[in-house]
Amino acid sequence: MTTSPSSAAKKAQEALGLRLRSLRLDAGLTARQLADGTGWHFTRISKIENGVQRPTDADIRTWCAVCATDAEAPDLIAQARSIESMYMEFRHRSRTGLKQLMRSPVPLYERTAQFRIYEHNVIPGLFQTAGYIRAMLPFWFSFLGVRNDLEESVAARLERQSVLYDGSKTFSVVLEEACLRTPLGDTETLSAQLDRLLSIMSLPNVSLGIIPALTVRDVIGSAGFWIFDDNLVKLETPTASIEVSQPQEIDLYAKMFDHLRGWAVYGRDARQLILRIQGELV
Numbered sequence: 182m183t184t185s186p187s188s189a190a191k192k193a194q195e196a197l198g199l200r201l202r203s204l205r206l207d208a209g210l211t212a213r214q215l216a217d218g219t220g221w222h223f224t225r226i227s228k229i230e231n232g233v234q235r236p237t238d239a240d241i242r243t244w245c246a247v248c249a250t251d252a253e254a255p256d257l258i259a260q261a262r263s264i265e266s267m268y269m270e271f272r273h274r275s276r277t278g279l280k281q282l283m284r285s286p287v288p289l290y291e292r293t294a295q296f297r298i299y300e301h302n303v304i305p306g307l308f309q310t311a312g313y314i315r316a317m318l319p320f321w322f323s324f325l326g327v328r329n330d331l332e333e334s335v336a337a338r339l340e341r342q343s344v345l346y347d348g349s350k351t352f353s354v355v356l357e358e359a360c361l362r363t364p365l366g367d368t369e370t371l372s373a374q375l376d377r378l379l380s381i382m383s384l385p386n387v388s389l390g391i392i393p394a395l396t397v398r399d400v401i402g403s404a405g406f407w408i409f410d411d412n413l414v415k416l417e418t419p420t421a422s423i424e425v426s427q428p429q430e431i432d433l434y435a436k437m438f439d440h441l442r443g444w445a446v447y448g449r450d451a452r453q454l455i456l457r458i459q460g461e462l463v
Contacts, residue, residue, distance in 0.1 A: 193264045195232030201244055202230040208248040219249035227269060241296060260427045278330030279318065283337035289409060290344045294351070297408040297438050301357045301401070304363075304374055307342050308354075308381050313374045314338050316366030324419070345384060352387045355438065355445050357402070358394040361458050368462040375459045380453060390445025391454055398444055400437075408434055 205215050205226075212230075216223035222358035227243075238245065238258050245254040298305050304313060314335045314363075322329040344350055361378070364371050382389045406416045414425040414434045425431060446454060 194235055197260050198232040199229045204248045204250050205214045215247055219243050256428055263426045278328040279334040280330050280337045283334050293409040295410050296352045298354045298403055299438055299441055300360050300405040302359050303364060304360055306338055307345060309378045310374050312370045315366055316370050348386055354444055355390045355442050357392050372459055372462050375455050378455055390442055390447045391451045396444045402441055406434055
């Protein structure tokens with residue numbers, strides 16, 4: 182079952198409260214002593230620590246100053262800011278169709294210089310053909326209960342791909358072999374999509390690695406994720422887009438990406454793998 186956005190935000194707020202409580206305890210302060218130091222009523226301390234009230238940026242800076250942990254403030258502020266925005270519900274953003282949802286990442290793409298992308302079961306949107314997009318979108322109109330604007334949505338997603346040809350941007354992409362074998366649409370659609378991958382690999386700013394299905398490893402990526410520079414990580418669930426902006430968490434995703442990349446094959450080996458799978462479709 183997918184965790185609802187409101188429930189997820191509540192849990193994130195509670196986690197923030199626990200971190201702030203740990204800072205207070207590590208500083209050897211009671212709630213009343215912290216309240217005295219901040220000039221707040223002591224009940225406010227309790228509300229923040231128990232996830233009932235979300236602290237402002239200024240609250241966090243004050244809290245850290247009283248606890249003599251100023252260095253923790255930037256990371257805590259990033260965590261607090263992500264609580265309200267971490268879940269953007271697809272249904273709310275796509276009531277009039279999916280076209281606007283397809284266009285929404287464009288500003289983020291335009292300001293990002295380094296893309297790191299890991300997908301475990303689907304071709305990334307930046308690489309998808311029109312046929313592949315047409316095969317995968319119809320389900321979502323029905324599932325989300327939104328207006329069917331298929332052709333407009335396909336066009337909007339294809340327009341996003343123009344960033345691939347911006348030489349100032351780099352794209353490091355790791356795909357599980359399963360991405361190449363999921364037959365969205367018919368075999369002809371998948372074969373054309375594999376042709377598209379072979380073409381994309383020739384771009385000088387794109388590094389495309391594939392993890393073969395039988396690779397012996399110590400971990401499997403549980404979800405696809407995109408890292409935008411060192412500023413943001415995005416993941417998608419069936420009903421929401423999750424945004425991670427906390428620096429420590431972004432570092433962990435980057436570490437996971439590097440780990441997964443170590444098992445991927447590149448260049449000639451990757452091309453041979455794609456061609457072999459394509460040959461099996463005949």
